[in-house]
Amino acid sequence: xxFNVTMDGTASRAIxxxxxxxxxxxGTAYVFDINTGGGVFHVVNPDFSIGPMDPLPATLGDQIDxxxxxxxxxxxxxxxLRQGSQDPNTYCTN
Numbered sequence: 001x002x003f004n005v006t007m008d009g010t011a012s013r014a015i016x017x018x019x020x021x022x023x024x025x026x027g028t029a030y031v032f033d034i035n036t037g038g039g040v041f042h043v044v045n046p047d048f049s050i051g052p053m054d055p056l057p058a059t060l061g062d063q064i065d066x067x068x069x070x071x072x073x074x075x076x077x078x079x080x081l082r083q084g085s086q087d088p089n090t091y092c093t094n
Contacts, residue, residue: 004052005060005083013055014081016040016066020048027070031056034063034078034092044068063092 003014016031018024029050032039035058042053050068058064058081067076078092 001066001077001079001086002084003058003064003081003086005058005081006055008055011057012059014058014064015051015055016042016053017051018049018068020045022048023073024048024050024068024070024075027068029053030065030067030069032065032067033058033081034065035059036062044070065092 005014024044027044030041040054062081064081065078079086080090
């Protein structure tokens with residue numbers, strides 16, 4: 001999973017993308033910032049990729065929960081936000 005973090009004036013925003021994965025066909029992705037309590041969601045694209053999603057107000061270091069739900073499964077991972085590809089070994093503390 002990737003986040004592109006940009007500044008918009010004094011606020012930072014993160015845009016989530018995920019490469020195509022047939023396992024998520026027909027699903028919906030939810031991206032929630034535990035630190036701010038805000039989130040965005042997006043249905044999986046026809047090519048099985050996700051995003052780019054609407055910008056999420058978020059700051060580097062925030063704890064971000066990414067959940068993908070479809071009719072057969074729910075997959076969730078919480079990461080500490082950084083620019084670009086997320087570190088699979090850095091998990092949330094909450």
